[in-house]
Amino acid sequence: MIGHDTLTPEERAYVEECDAFLAKRLDPELVARMDRSEVLYPDGFIRELAEQHYLGAAVPAEEGGGGRSFLEEALLNERVGYHGSAAIACARTFTGHVGWILHRYGTDVQKEKYLRPMLRGEKITAQALTEPGAGSDMAGIQTTARRDGDRYIVNGEKRFLDGAHTANFISCAVRTADGDDPRRTLSVLMVDTDQPGYEILQTHDDWLGFRGLGSAWVRFTDVEVPLENMLGEEHNGWQYLSEQLLLERVYATRAQLGQAHRALEIAATYAEQRETFGKKLKDHQWASFKVAEAATRLDAALLLNDRAARMLDDGLWAEAKMEVAMAKKFGVEAAWQTVDDAMQIVGGIAYTKAYPIERIFRDVRASRFTAGSTEMMALIIQRRAFDKLRDPNFRTELVGHEVDGSPVAKQMPERV
Ligand SMILES: Cc1cc2nc3c(=O)[nH]c(=O)nc-3n(C[C@H](O)[C@H](O)[C@H](O)COP(=O)(O)OP(=O)(O)OC[C@H]3O[C@@H](n4cnc5c(N)ncnc54)[C@H](O)[C@@H]3O)c2cc1C
Incomplete structure (x- = not known):
């Protein structure tokens, strides 16, 4: 802060x-x-x-x-x-x-x-949600775990899994029943990676940022998993994953804000020392105002994050969905904007590896779609926001009606 x-x-x-x-x-x-x-x-x-x-x-x-x-x-x-x-x-x-x-x-x-x-x-551990055919739309998960005696048989592909290359086990979202309702068909299974049939298809070490985690695209072909590795109740995975994602959104956003703070610190210090056109960068209003805006934005994002985390601490998991989504959406966008501002203030040298701004810029970019993209957060926010914003005394009779309550007459185009 x-x-x-x-x-x-x-x-x-x-x-x-x-x-x-x-x-x-x-x-x-x-x-x-x-x-x-x-x-x-x-x-x-x-x-x-x-x-x-x-x-x-x-x-x-x-x-x-x-x-x-x-x-x-x-x-x-x-x-x-x-x-x-x-x-x-x-x-x-x-x-x-x-x-x-x-x-x-x-x-x-x-x-x-x-x-x-x-x-x-x-x-x-690695966390396996995303598949080639299912990213934002978690309900579209196709990896299956079919019961067979005292074990499950897992088949499918997951991609973009951080840590998968070195993971000993994967917390894996799987489909355990037929049907479209994700609340009744998804489960979470702990899958050991030393099992036959587990295979790394590609590592993602050439990613733009976020490197050094051994992130990978993996395949499960008839991987045998003991029944005892099922987390909680079978078919109840949607609830567990939703709770897990609430925490991930709060924690992951916070790391990005920490990175953005570091980038801004470098930029502000640089602006106090660098001279252009005969005066310090910080004495050019555009640069000093950028620092002011970024500092305000970062603090606002951190306070939203505090609120979301405190709601979870108070046990308000079901209620906190909107506040967590607000903290994630505003937080990662604030981090991204701040790092972009930091790069603009510092100029060319920020585009090299001389300062960490360049790496932070690449790292932060991914956070706008990981753990639920900015667009997905907006979808969550608007659902609850409409409920909160509904005016009980609203003059409904005026919507599409004349002042006297009669429907608005259709304007007929004039004949020529
Ligand atoms: C660095 C990094 C690390 C990751 N780590 C993991 C991991 O450890 N485990 C894991 O399971 N996954 C991981 N992921 C995957 C990440 O969670 C997905 O990339 C993310 O969920 C988006 O899915 P997608 O890439 O398939 O995009 P899509 O779901 O195909 O979406 C593409 C774009 O369209 C937008 N969009 C989609 N639907 C809508 C809609 N209805 N309305 C508006 N906009 C929409 C999205 O916001 C996005 O911008 C990681 C990804 C990256 C880049």
Whole structure:
């Protein structure tokens, strides 16, 4: 936050603790190597985060998590974005949102086999929603898990999966029943990647940004999964995935805002030193106003994110859909606009790798369609917004009617 925050003293102390650790331990060279796709997953660093209880920070401590609030986990992610990259924040975030649904709906066996090792940094997970034929439209998921005795047989393809190249298991959205209603046909299954039939078709290490996660396009061909790997109730996956996505939207957006803050900091400092036409850049009104607008935009986005996280902390999951969507939509667009402004203020040198603005620019761009695109967020917002904005005293009789209430007469074209 650039202005005064609305955090409690405990929350502020947590931010300071995270900051001190990350400033010391998050090596910029690791970020650069990931960006060059020389590292396919920051597993060493992820283990260090585990020692700090920064994996699954909001999962209860007795289950191996950090015992923090959702807001505190979001604050942590903001600092990871600021000191590191969206890719490192993403690797950590999976332990937060996949970890949280495992904590909430998983069996003791699943927690022992997947959740705890993941939170110790020993097992890597990937989250598999997107398919070649189903991205924004999650209801279109076609990967199937067919029951066969004491196991499921999984078939299908998933793409753009962060961490899939190195993942030990995949939290996989599958269709377990026929029919169009996603609320009754989808399930979430933990699929071990050492099973025969699991195959990586392509890695996405040539992506514009977000590199160094071992993101991949994968195929499941008759992969056998024990029945005990089904999360919660069969056919109830839509609910689990919806909850997981609420958390992911809050956490992932926060990392982008941390990155955007870093870019703006560089640009503002640069503008105080660079001279053009005989005066500092910051003394040209266009540059100083850009900084003012970006600072305001970032703080507004962070406050929306705080509100969304606090609603989840207060247990308002069903109610928070619109507020989370507002925080995601406004947040990633604010981050994108801010990084673009930062690049404009700094000029040509920002387009090189001299400063991280160039990498942040590439990283942030993806957030406008990952975890639910800006357009999908608008669809969610408008549904609830229309309910909230309905005027009970509205003069309905005037809609399409004359003042006296009679229908508006159709204007006939004049005959020539
Ligand atoms: C860096 C990165 C990391 C990712 N990580 C993962 C991951 O770990 N796991 C995973 O499962 N997926 C992952 N994804 C996939 C990501 O979630 C999808 O790209 C996203 O859901 C959009 O799906 P799509 O690309 O198929 O686009 P589409 O759904 O085909 O949409 C294309 C465009 O049309 C717009 N659009 C679609 N329908 C509508 C509509 N009804 N109204 C208005 N606009 C519409 C969308 O907003 C989008 O801009 C990742 C993607 C990227 C780029």
